[in-house]
Amino acid sequence: MASLPPIAIPGQRLGPLSTYSAGPGTHVQQSFIYASIAGPVVADPAQPKSQTRPTLRVSRGIPSKDQASSNPAVPAVTSKPRYNTLPAVDSIVLARVTRVQKRQATVSILVVLDESATQSQDQSRTASDNDNVASILTSAANPENHSSTDELRFQALIRKEDVRAVEKDRVVMDEMFRVGDIVRGSVISLGDQSFYYITTARNDLGVVMARSDAGNMMFPVSWKEMRDPVTGTGEQRKVARPF
Amino acid sequence: MADRRRINGPPGGTRPPVFASLQESSTDIANRAQRQRQPTELRKIFLKAGLIPTASGSSYLEFEPSASLAAARSNPKSLIPPSSALKLACTVHGPKPLPRSAAFSPNLVLTTHVKYAPFAARKRKGHIRDASERDLGVHLETALRGAIIAERWPKSGLDITLTIIEAEDDRWWGDAPDSHDASWGMMNVLAGCITAASAAIADAHIDCLDLVSGGVAALVSDDSSQSASSAPRLMLDIDPAEHRSILSACVVAYMPARDEITELWLKGDSSRAALDRNDGRTGHEALIDGAVDAARGANTVLAEAVRESIARSFA
Numbered sequence: 065m066a067s068l069p070p071i072a073i074p075g076q077r078l079g080p081l082s083t084y085s086a087g088p089g090t091h092v093q094q095s096f097i098y099a100s101i102a103g104p105v106v107a108d109p110a111q112p113k114s115q116t117r118p119t120l121r122v123s124r125g126i127p128s129k130d131q132a133s134s135n136p137a138v139p140a141v142t143s144k145p146r147y148n149t150l151p152a153v154d155s156i157v158l159a160r161v162t163r164v165q166k167r168q169a170t171v172s173i174l175v176v177l178d179e180s181a182t183q184s185q186d187q188s189r190t191a192s193d194n195d196n197v198a199s200i201l202t203s204a205a206n207p208e209n210h211s212s213t214d215e216l217r218f219q220a221l222i223r224k225e226d227v228r229a230v231e232k233d234r235v236v237m238d239e240m241f242r243v244g245d246i247v248r249g250s251v252i253s254l255g256d257q258s259f260y261y262i263t264t265a266r267n268d269l270g271v272v273m274a275r276s277d278a279g280n281m282m283f284p285v286s287w288k289e290m291r292d293p294v295t296g297t298g299e300q301r302k303v304a305r306p307f
Numbered sequence: 308m309a310d311r312r313r314i315n316g317p318p319g320g321t322r323p324p325v326f327a328s329l330q331e332s333s334t335d336i337a338n339r340a341q342r343q344r345q346p347t348e349l350r351k352i353f354l355k356a357g358l359i360p361t362a363s364g365s366s367y368l369e370f371e372p373s374a375s376l377a378a379a380r381s382n383p384k385s386l387i388p389p390s391s392a393l394k395l396a397c398t399v400h401g402p403k404p405l406p407r408s409a410a411f412s413p414n415l416v417l418t419t420h421v422k423y424a425p426f427a428a429r430k431r432k433g434h435i436r437d438a439s440e441r442d443l444g445v446h447l448e449t450a451l452r453g454a455i456i457a458e459r460w461p462k463s464g465l466d467i468t469l470t471i472i473e474a475e476d477d478r479w480w481g482d483a484p485d486s487h488d489a490s491w492g493m494m495n496v497l498a499g500c501i502t503a504a505s506a507a508i509a510d511a512h513i514d515c516l517d518l519v520s521g522g523v524a525a526l527v528s529d530d531s532s533q534s535a536s537s538a539p540r541l542m543l544d545i546d547p548a549e550h551r552s553i554l555s556a557c558v559v560a561y562m563p564a565r566d567e568i569t570e571l572w573l574k575g576d577s578s579r580a581a582l583d584r585n586d587g588r589t590g591h592e593a594l595i596d597g598a599v600d601a602a603r604g605a606n607t608v609l610a611e612a613v614r615e616s617i618a619r620s621f622a
Contacts, residue, residue: 071621073613074509075517075564091516098564100456100514102617124512150402150460218404219464254462257411258404271620 068107072099072122079120087121124149137171149176151218151251151260158272159220159262161245167224169241171249171262172276220260222249229265239288239300246273248304270304322429323561324476339479340389341374342542349544349601350392352608353579354502356510356616364399364511366612368503370475370495373546387480390422391429393495394473397503399511409464414457415513416464419448421471421500428474428492433499438488443497446572450501450521453569456514465513469500476548485541489574491547493559497572498523501560502605509613517562518519519569520609522602524594525556526580538581541593543601554579557594561602 072078081095087108089167096124099105099122102274151157151173159171225232227240241247248269249262264270267287276292276299284303285291291298344350351371359365372392378390405416421443423432436444451467475492498521505519526539527550539554547553555575559568573591581592588596 071614071617073518073610073617074515075562077564089514091514093516093565098516100516101512102509102613103512104621150463216403247458257462258407260462 068105068120070104071102072105073102074098074100078105078122083117084120085117087119089122089124090120151176151220151254153251153253155251156269157220157249157251157262159247159249160242161241161247162219164237164243166237169222169237170259171220171222171247173220173260174217175245210238218260219258220249220251220262221255222247222262222264226252226261226263226265240302241271242274242299242301244275245271245301248272264302264304267305268307270302272304274299274301319431339481340373340546342546343374345352346540346542347600349604350546352502352605353614354506354608354612356612357620359396359398360508362398362400362511364507364509364513366397366503366506366510367395368397368499368506370499371530373549374548389479390546391473391476392546393471393475393499395469395471395496395499395503397467397469397507398501399465399467399504399507399513401452401465401511402460402513403466405462405464411462413461415455415460417448417452417455417457418464419444419451419504420464420466420468421447421496422469423471427471428506429476429480443493443500446497446558446570447504448501450497450519450570451504451508453532453560453567454505454515454517454519454562456510456516458479459514465508465511467504467507469504471496471500479548479551481542482551489553491545491553491574492557492570494523494574495545495547497521497558498602498605501570502609506609506612506616510616517564517567518606518609518613519560519603520564520606521558521560522598522600522605523556523558524597524601526554526575526577526590526594528552528554539579540581541597543597544604555590555594557591557598559595559598560600561599561606563603563606568595568599 068078068081069076076099077131078090078097078099081097084097086092086097089099089103090097091100097120101122103124105120106121106123108121110116110118114145156177157173158175159173161169161171165168195238214254224237247264249264249267251260252263255261274282274290276297278292278295280292280294282290282292282299284306285298287303288300289298290301290303353369354366360365370393373390375389376392402415405412414595421440423440425431425568475495477490477492501519501521508515509518523545524541524543525545527542527545528539529551545553555577557573560570561568573594575589577590579594582588582593
């Protein structure tokens with residue numbers, strides 16, 4: 065097996081298809097795997113059951129500790145990661161509610177969470193990812209830049225029947241979301257020209273951050289209620305299960 | 308629509324007058340730029356990616372000023388510089404959502420804007436893109452579209468903006484436009500745009516088949532006496548100010564790892580090339596091969612610049 069380069073540039077040949085299978089950030093031409101983005105090369109070891117060859121991928125530069133350990137030539141990443149990954153079907157996103165209507169809620173997608181980060185059980189890694197998300201969410205909560213940034217974000221719809229899995233016909237959108245809430249959702253479709261479609265019909269999906277009428281951050285008390293810690297009043301939401 | 312309430316300046320650019328007697332003088336020969344490089348020797352390229360923090364990808368490119376320009380700077384004989392060297396900046400914004408009015412697209416929608424700064428060329432450019440700038444944008448778009456893996460970015464758009472800070476001349480400034488005159492400087496600008504845009508796209512982490520780089524080759528005849536022996540010769544990476552007459556020029560956008568050309572622009576008459584007798588190629592084949600060689604040279608710089616920007620972002 066030929067040694068892999070630590071950092072690949074687009075068009076660089078990484079290895080034959082007989083030894084590896086192609087992962088994200090690579091493409092195949094004439095049974096060889098080539099890099100299609102610039103970044104560190106990572107060989108994910110083969111899963112014992114599902115596949116027989118290790119998967120080659122070129123990392124987009126989202127920091128993680130296990131990458132650095134598997135490839136010692138690449139130093140651990142500390143710089144600001146750039147989330148230019150697109151929402152795809154089944155990807156988990158964080159979105160801010162921009163409009164609530166009778167049949168649907170409009171949200172704008174803030175972050176597409178990395179699939180590997182959500183699957184990973186590594187505590188330190190999840191923590192670091194949440195830190196980045198927190199910084200993005202606080203920047204998004206700044207009311208001055210709403211109108212300008214919304215045009216640069218991907219828009220999505222949560223239809224009434226995608227809010228929850230049970231009693232779909234009794235859903236009242238006003239009791240599920242309010243404008244400004246941060247929602248964790250799963251993409252179900254790329255949708256039409258303008259909107260993605262998102263579902264929150266799972267226990268771990270729904271509102272994760274919300275402010276009350278008084279403007280205080282609320283904490284969840286049940287799957288359908290959040291409470292203001294200062295005034296003590298409860299408000300109805302479709303709440304995501306806290307971890 | 309002109310502003311009728313104020314007294315406006317002339318609509319076009321103005322140039323200081325150059326008198327014919329001045330050009331005929333002996334200083335003309337000394338001031339005229341001469342190519343000091345070998346026919347196959349390229350100018351040095353400065354290329355750096357990731358300089359603009361607000362863009363998702365960016366790059367800055369500069370060609371080495373010609374030897375005559377360096378000499379004129381140290382020992383100025385005229386107020387007018389003998390030649391100019393390309394300087395340009397490229398920004399990539401995206402992938403971002405398409406505008407609401409756009410139709411659904413399963414692929415990445417590429418938009419390219421090439422704009423000369425008003426002061427970039429000897430003749431001032433307006434603030435609105437003119438026909439030649441739009442033409443460059445279309446050429447650049449075809450060059451890049453062949454390299455980008457568009458189906459990996461559905462429903463999103465990518466804006467590539469190039470600002471030409473200093474453009475190449477079309478001819479030596481003292482020469483009057485003649486019969487085989489064309490906008491040769493534009494072809495050098497396009498080659499620079501392709502190389503810089505490729506670096507910026509790699510910096511933005513957009514999936515590409517390969518790094519695509521631009522190269523120029525031209526058939527030039529430097530002999531002022533129009534004798535039969537002075538057949539035009541093939542030169543790589545020409546500076547149009549250094550040549551008396553350029554008969555034909557060619558730009559390619561080339562992907563070396565796949566040995567593929569994504570964009571080809573050939574202009575002029577290439578039938579009279581002076582090739583080796585054993586050389587079975589026709590004039591335009593030799594031109595394209597020369598441009599590919601130039602693009603290969605630019606690619607070594609491009610690969611190094613991309614590697615450097617990646618190493619910096621992971622340091």
